[in-house]
Amino acid sequence: MSASVLAVEGLSVNFGGLRAVNDVSFAIGENEIVGLVGPNGAGKTTIFNAIFGMIAPTSGRIVFRGRDITGLAPERIAEAGITRTFQNVRLFGELSVRENVMMGAYNAGRCGVIASIARVGRHRRLEKLAAERADRWIARLGLSAYANMLATGLPLGLQRIAEVARALAGEPRLMLLDEPAAGLNEVEKRQLADLLLAAAAESGCALLLVDHDMHLVMGLVHRVVVVDFGRKIADDSPAAVTRDPAVIEAYLGA
Ligand SMILES: Nc1ncnc2c1ncn2[C@@H]1O[C@H](COP(=O)(O)OP(=O)(O)OP(=O)(O)O)[C@@H](O)[C@H]1O
Ligand SMILES: [Mg+2]
Numbered sequence: 001m002s003a004s005v006l007a008v009e010g011l012s013v014n015f016g017g018l019r020a021v022n023d024v025s026f027a028i029g030e031n032e033i034v035g036l037v038g039p040n041g042a043g044k045t046t047i048f049n050a051i052f053g054m055i056a057p058t059s060g061r062i063v064f065r066g067r068d069i070t071g072l073a074p075e076r077i078a079e080a081g082i083t084r085t086f087q088n089v090r091l092f093g094e095l096s097v098r099e100n101v102m103m104g105a106y107n108a109g110r111c112g113v114i115a116s117i118a119r120v121g122r123h124r125r126l127e128k129l130a131a132e133r134a135d136r137w138i139a140r141l142g143l144s145a146y147a148n149m150l151a152t153g154l155p156l157g158l159q160r161i162a163e164v165a166r167a168l169a170g171e172p173r174l175m176l177l178d179e180p181a182a183g184l185n186e187v188e189k190r191q192l193a194d195l196l197l198a199a200a201a202e203s204g205c206a207l208l209l210v211d212h213d214m215h216l217v218m219g220l221v222h223r224v225v226v227v228d229f230g231r232k233i234a235d236d237s238p239a240a241v242t243r244d245p246a247v248i249e250a251y252l253g254a
């Protein structure tokens with residue numbers, strides 16, 4: 001784990017009188033897989049929304065690959081190299097799986113090959129490149145048989161994998177996954193976990209993963225950040241975190 005890909009520095013987010021995120025700091029290294037866990041309402045999704053530019057932090061900074069990205073719009077953040085999936089799957093219902101994944105490829109960085117071609121207006125080539133990249137991830141994640149089907153017609157497990165494929169097609173350096181395994185059965189969870197590990201390794205992408213399934217998270221990540229009532233209460237290896245009295249208290253206490 002060398003230089004950090006992402007540094008969250010003293011992040012706070014208020015909603016009216018509610019301090020949903022309270023002075024949270026953590027970092028993610030190159031190729032690192034980090035879990036972000038905590039009880040319902042702890043502030044996990046709000047942290048994701050702040051990183052991804054969907055809400056403005058009340059205070060604090062988000063630094064991505066050495067660059068302050070605090071307050072940038074989500075499209076700029078996607079171009080910079082962060083993609084995300086959502087707690088409730090958000091695929092375009094009127095588009096096929098392939099078209100959905102192509103959307104992810106179009107969102108890729110301005111400096112990428114695709115964008116440089118787009119600038120000179122060769123849209124055919126752009127589309128072809130996006131399709132090639134989409135098909136590569138569709139094949140890699142085992143979705144080829146479903147590529148031409150309407151995305152929202154698929155079972156939930158496959159929709160969640162399609163969402164991951166769309167995120168990966170943007171060739172991110174960091175992927176934010178908000179409860180990617182919610183609603184999946186054990187077999188589907190295992191498949192998704194294996195795909196995430198393989199995809200992260202192949203693409204050189206760091207992962208920040210939120211999930212309530214502790215077994216899944218602890219088996220997948222190098223390090224866990226635990227939040228409770230908006231505050232960070234632990235940041236350590238899975239083994240150390242599960243032994244941490246403050247974490248046990250947060251999950252079992254009051
Ligand atoms: N847009 C909003 N406006 C007002 N309050 C909000 C908003 N979004 C979240 N909150 C509140 O902020 C707190 C943190 O919510 P958040 O969704 O970040 O929690 P979470 O850790 O993702 O929970 P869960 O595990 O249930 O998804 C909660 O008290 C929630 O009700
Ligand atoms: Mg949430």
